[in-house]
Amino acid sequence: xxxxxxxxxxxxxxxxxxxxxxxxxxxxxxxxxxxxxxxxxxxxxxxxxxxxxxxxxxxxxxxxxxxxxxxxxxxxxxxxxxxxxxxxxxxxxxxxxxxxxxxxxxxxxxxxxxxxxxxxxxxxxxxxxxxxxxxxxxxxxxxxxxxxxxxxxxxxxxxxxxxxxxxxxxxxxxxxxxxxxxxxxxxxxxxxxxxxxxxxxxxxxxxxxxxxxxxxxxxxxxxxxxxxxxxxxxxxxxxxxxxxxxx
Amino acid sequence: xxxxxxxxxxxxxxxxxxxxxxxxxxxxxxxxxxxxxxxxxxxxxxxxxxxxxxxxxxxxxxxxxxxxxxxxxxxxxxxxxxxxxxxxxxxxxxxxxxxxxxxxxxxxxxxxxxxxxxxxxxxxxxxxxxxxxxxxxxxxxxxxxxxxxxxxxxxxxxxxxxxxxxxxxxxxxxxxxxxxxxxxxxxxxxxxxxxxxxxxxxxxxxxxxxxxxxxxxxxxxxxxxxxxxxxx
Numbered sequence: 001x002x003x004x005x006x007x008x009x010x011x012x013x014x015x016x017x018x019x020x021x022x023x024x025x026x027x028x029x030x031x032x033x034x035x036x037x038x039x040x041x042x043x044x045x046x047x048x049x050x051x052x053x054x055x056x057x058x059x060x061x062x063x064x065x066x067x068x069x070x071x072x073x074x075x076x077x078x079x080x081x082x083x084x085x086x087x088x089x090x091x092x093x094x095x096x097x098x099x100x101x102x103x104x105x106x107x108x109x110x111x112x113x114x115x116x117x118x119x120x121x122x123x124x125x126x127x128x129x130x131x132x133x134x135x136x137x138x139x140x141x142x143x144x145x146x147x148x149x150x151x152x153x154x155x156x157x158x159x160x161x162x163x164x165x166x167x168x169x170x171x172x173x174x175x176x177x178x179x180x181x182x183x184x185x186x187x188x189x190x191x192x193x194x195x196x197x198x199x200x201x202x203x204x205x206x207x208x209x210x211x212x213x214x215x216x217x218x219x220x221x222x223x224x225x226x227x228x229x230x231x232x233x234x235x236x237x238x239x240x241x242x243x244x245x246x247x
Numbered sequence: 248x249x250x251x252x253x254x255x256x257x258x259x260x261x262x263x264x265x266x267x268x269x270x271x272x273x274x275x276x277x278x279x280x281x282x283x284x285x286x287x288x289x290x291x292x293x294x295x296x297x298x299x300x301x302x303x304x305x306x307x308x309x310x311x312x313x314x315x316x317x318x319x320x321x322x323x324x325x326x327x328x329x330x331x332x333x334x335x336x337x338x339x340x341x342x343x344x345x346x347x348x349x350x351x352x353x354x355x356x357x358x359x360x361x362x363x364x365x366x367x368x369x370x371x372x373x374x375x376x377x378x379x380x381x382x383x384x385x386x387x388x389x390x391x392x393x394x395x396x397x398x399x400x401x402x403x404x405x406x407x408x409x410x411x412x413x414x415x416x417x418x419x420x421x422x423x424x425x426x427x428x429x430x431x432x433x434x435x436x437x438x439x440x441x442x443x444x445x446x447x448x449x450x451x452x453x454x455x456x457x458x459x460x461x462x463x464x465x466x467x468x469x470x471x472x473x474x475x476x477x478x479x
Contacts, residue, residue, distance in 0.1 A: 048356075048357045049356070049357055050353060050356040050357050072359050072361075075357060075358060075359040076359045078357060080354065080357045082353045082354060084353070085354075086349070086350035086351040086352060086353055086354060087350060087351060088350060088351065094271050094273070095273070095297075098273060098293075099293060099294075099297065100354065100358065102289050102290035102293045102294075102360075103290045103293075103294065103355065103358035103359065103360045104290075104358060104359050104360075105288075105290060105359040105360060108289050111289075112268040112269070112271065112272040112273075113264065113265070113268040115268070115271065116264055116267040116268040116271055117264055117268075119267075119271075120260075120263070120264060120267065125267065128267075128271060147354070
């Protein structure tokens with residue numbers, strides 16, 4: 001198991017953003033669905049070791065990120081794309097990706113090839129020398145994905161990765177996720193259920209800080225059979241599970 | 248997002264990747280190579296020399312503060328600027344350790360090279376440059392000796408205090424408070440002891456204590472960064 005969460009909580013003041021999450025998952029593409037404010041981003045930030053849990057236990061890549069040494073080892077094999085990607089506007093795509101490759105401690109001898117591979121995989125080769133401030137929103141998103149995969153992560157956390165991508169790019173990105181999911185655990189937080197249906201092997205649905213459904217996309221779609229609002233089976237399953245959880 | 252192509256057994260993607268890696272390879276400059284050797288980390292060296300949101304403003308701020316202090320001291324003999332400089336530096340370092348300044352802060356928090364270590368290295372680098380400027384100024388004018396040792400060292404000590412507090416508390420605001428409080432206590436206590444309000448920056452007796460505080464805080468930061476518990 002690359003991710004093992006037990007009773008994980010995170011509070012901000014009196015608000016529980018994540019309220020007792022249990023989750024175990026191995027290699028594959030894992031979709032994290034839920035309405036705004038469900039706690040998806042907070043859960044991803046904890047798994048990215050950006051913020052600490054308030055309680056509960058977390059094992060990532062079989063290590064406890066609560067200690068400095070294991071945390072550093074996890075981070076070497078971690079890829080993270082935040083919802084709001086911060087970047088240095090004066091950096092080129094290559095400089096941006098290389099900068100994070102070095103901070104992830106990719107060996108010096110492998111950096112240039114790793115950077116070239118990541119930039120090509122997201123289809124930004126033609127813009128490799130372009131300054132980030134000149135890129136469109138979709139291209140910036142792809143540059144963010146490139147920095148996330150530059151270290152060949154075993155745990156890849158993507159928060160709304162397809163936001164800003166056009167339909168063609170989204171199809172290509174799903175293909176990339178499936179490819180990465182063969183070797184790594186890819187956890188994707190998204191509002192787009194069609195992304196989950198197309199690329200994910202497992203899916204969890206969060207509401208009010210808790211996981212209210214965990215299964216395969218087919219199982220989620222089955223939950224919506226005969227009831228639930230939505231135009232597609234997954235959408236009906238999504239709304240049916242949410243309605244049940246809130247009733 | 249790339250297709251696998253092959254012609255006559257040649258994997259074109261793989262071949263192109265090798266070409267791109269070579270063509271796109273960045274050759275680090277002399278300074279970056281030297282910094283890599285000293286720091287034993289290419290990531291730290293790169294972060295030290297290339298992060299535009301932090302390094303350039305700090306260098307500019309250092310030059311401005313040193314220049315203003317020199318001008319004020321030469322102009323009026325009043326040490327108010329040097330008296331305030333350590334607090335300004337302490338606040339600057341603590342706020343540099345936060346999401347409002349560094350656009351890639353969220354990403355940097357998930358990196359194997361600790362963001363605190365990056366910050367410490369940046370601080371040391373800025374102080375090093377300040378010290379060089381101070382020493383050069385001292386060589387040019389004997390009156391700059393007092394300015395350098397009465398000002399630069401307190402600034403180093405208070406900034407190190409702010410950094411250590413921010414690191415231990417994991418809060419920039421706590422760091423700012425610690426730096427400002429430390430400086431206020433120093434100024435008030437030296438006034439009580441000597442009767443002079445500006446003794447904190449004019450008394451040569453304080454040089455060693457300032458240096459000791461700076462070294463101790465640096466040790467605290469390094470130790471806390473290497474053995475800290477918790478995942479944030």
